[in-house]
Amino acid sequence: MKVFPDDLLYSREHVWVRVEGDLATIGITDLAQEKLGEVHSVELPEIDSEVERDEPFGAIEAAKGTVELISPLTGNVINVNEDLIDDIGIVNSDPHDTGWMIVVEINDLDELDDLLDSRGYHDFILQEVEGE
Amino acid sequence: MAIDEAIFREVQRTGGPPTIRLYGWLSPAVSIGYFQHIDWEIDLPACRKGGVTVVRRPTGGKAVYHDDDLTYAVIARENSSLFPPTILETYRVISQCLVQGLHRLGLEAILTAAGREPGEGSLAASCFSAPSLYELLVKGRKICGSAQMRSRGVFLQQGSLLLSFDPEKTCDLTLPHREPRAGQVQALQGKVTSLYEHLPRSVTREDVCKSLVEAFQTGWEVSLAEGSLTPEEETLKDRLLETKYSDLAKED
Numbered sequence: 587m588k589v590f591p592d593d594l595l596y597s598r599e600h601v602w603v604r605v606e607g608d609l610a611t612i613g614i615t616d617l618a619q620e621k622l623g624e625v626h627s628v629e630l631p632e633i634d635s636e637v638e639r640d641e642p643f644g645a646i647e648a649a650k651g652t653v654e655l656i657s658p659l660t661g662n663v664i665n666v667n668e669d670l671i672d673d674i675g676i677v678n679s680d681p682h683d684t685g686w687m688i689v690v691e692i693n694d695l696d697e698l699d700d701l702l703d704s705r706g707y708h709d710f711i712l713q714e715v716e717g718e
Numbered sequence: 719m720a721i722d723e724a725i726f727r728e729v730q731r732t733g734g735p736p737t738i739r740l741y742g743w744l745s746p747a748v749s750i751g752y753f754q755h756i757d758w759e760i761d762l763p764a765c766r767k768g769g770v771t772v773v774r775r776p777t778g779g780k781a782v783y784h785d786d787d788l789t790y791a792v793i794a795r796e797n798s799s800l801f802p803p804t805i806l807e808t809y810r811v812i813s814q815c816l817v818q819g820l821h822r823l824g825l826e827a828i829l830t831a832a833g834r835e836p837g838e839g840s841l842a843a844s845c846f847s848a849p850s851l852y853e854l855l856v857k858g859r860k861i862c863g864s865a866q867m868r869s870r871g872v873f874l875q876q877g878s879l880l881l882s883f884d885p886e887k888t889c890d891l892t893l894p895h896r897e898p899r900a901g902q903v904q905a906l907q908g909k910v911t912s913l914y915e916h917l918p919r920s921v922t923r924e925d926v927c928k929s930l931v932e933a934f935q936t937g938w939e940v941s942l943a944e945g946s947l948t949p950e951e952e953t954l955k956d957r958l959l960e961t962k963y964s965d966l967a968k969e970d
Contacts, residue, residue, distance in 0.1 A: 599870065621804065627753040642869060647753045650805040652778035654869035 588616050591682055595698060596707035597658035602682060603701060605692075610659055613686040614646070614677065617711060623649030625677040628670055630655075630687055631663050637690055639697055644687070646677070655687070659697050665689035719749065720963040721947065722791040723776050724955040726874040728948065729793055736794035736801075738934055738942065740927045743784045747771040748891050751779040751865065756966060760892050765967045770891060772967040777876045779865035781892035786882040786912075788926055790816075792875045796868065800938050805866055805873075809852040811937075812875055816854055816862060819933035823926065825916050827854045827861060854879075859911035880912035881923065 590596065595603040600618035604611040619625065627647040637643040642654040643663075667686050669676065676685040692698070702710055725737050748760055748770055756762060756772070760781050765772050770783075792812055794801055801808045813829050820827045829852050854862040864877035885906040893902055913926065935942055947955065 629753065640870075645752060645867075647751075647778040651865065651873075652752055652776075652867035654867070656870060 590704040592704045595701035599656035601658050608692045610690045610692050611686050612688050616681050619678050619681045630666050635663050660693045661690035663688050664691050719773050720955045720958040724951045726793050728951050730870045730872045736798050739791040741789050746785045749773050749775045750781045764890050771965045773963050777865035777867045782878045783888045788879045790877050796871050813852045815933045815937040819930035822929040827856045856911050861911050882914045883910050883912035
């Protein structure tokens with residue numbers, strides 16, 4: 587059974603969010619990386635660009651296919667994980683920590699209310715499996 | 719490409735029905751994968767010189783030279799009862815229908831059981847240079863390449879079924895020229911096949927389409943209805959053509 591850290595919030599698009607003040611660090615969940623298989627490339631937005639909640643902010647190409655990354659929040663990108671350029675494998679090996687993707691300055695903190703805590707995400711995954 | 723994405727986005731927005739498109743190209747074209755670097759992985763000057771259109775696919779994978787091929791797109795919600803939930807199993811289900819469609823034409827294809835390893839040399843830039851999991855082989859050579867993308871609960875799978883194959887053009891347009899050309903052409907010939915290598919030219923493109931449609935209907939136990947783009951899809955297609963799918967070979 588996968589462990590989803592309690593200090594993160596989760597979207598239904600399998601993206602996690604770590605909130606520190608009005609900054610949100612964003613990455614994909616361990617479940618998402620497992621579904622995708624070996625990640626080959628990641629396309630991320632540039633620093634100072636805007637991301638919009640529920641809209642794509644990038645894409646991942648992995649062994650099993652390509653997926654768009656759906657932003658859980660609206661805001662301004664203030665940092666992008668450049669370590670991914672040298673070692674894309676950390677998205678698979680450490681998705682919840684060093685495999686982070688972008689940091690966003692959150693426009694509206696109320697958007698966090700729509701995200702799930704670790705228990706809620708866990709329940710959501712189970713519902714998805716049952717729905718399949 | 720713009721039509722495929724327009725349908726895909728509208729299914730995301732409205733939850734419309736699963737869609738299969740079978741189409742050809744108005745003129746020879748190269749489609750490159752979403753993540754491919756246009757200057758590194760295709761020969762853009764050669765495409766320009768030959769009047770070959772270049773477009774970027776919304777799906778990943780390698781470069782494909784489209785001339786005498788039949789391109790397909792399947793678009794559906796991930797939770798559609800017709801498809802398993804995982805990416806690989808969706809590949810398998812769609813590929814099985816393609817196998818049955820070819821079987822109806824008298825061509826025996828099998829699904830690959832093992833995937834391609836990343837970074838396997840200069841041939842790796844071309845989609846047809848190596849089979850991925852659940853792609854179609856005829857007598858050990860690849861006849862159809864496919865790629866899939868997913869977003870917001872919907873998948874789009876695109877693929878190219880080769881009716882005939884031109885290894886020299888494929889080599890000249892879609893492979894980095896790191897090795898002697900003759901060797902690359904020969905290697906492609908050994909790895910890739912096409913429908914007309916095995917079936918007579920009396921089998922038309924329409925025959926292939928009809929056979930695939932029948933196979934999809936039988937395989938999925940559905941009755942397919944011909945459709946046209948909705949006004950929303952038309953509008954989106956026009957916008958995407960302008961903003962995303964213009965010819966990358968055209969110089970500013």
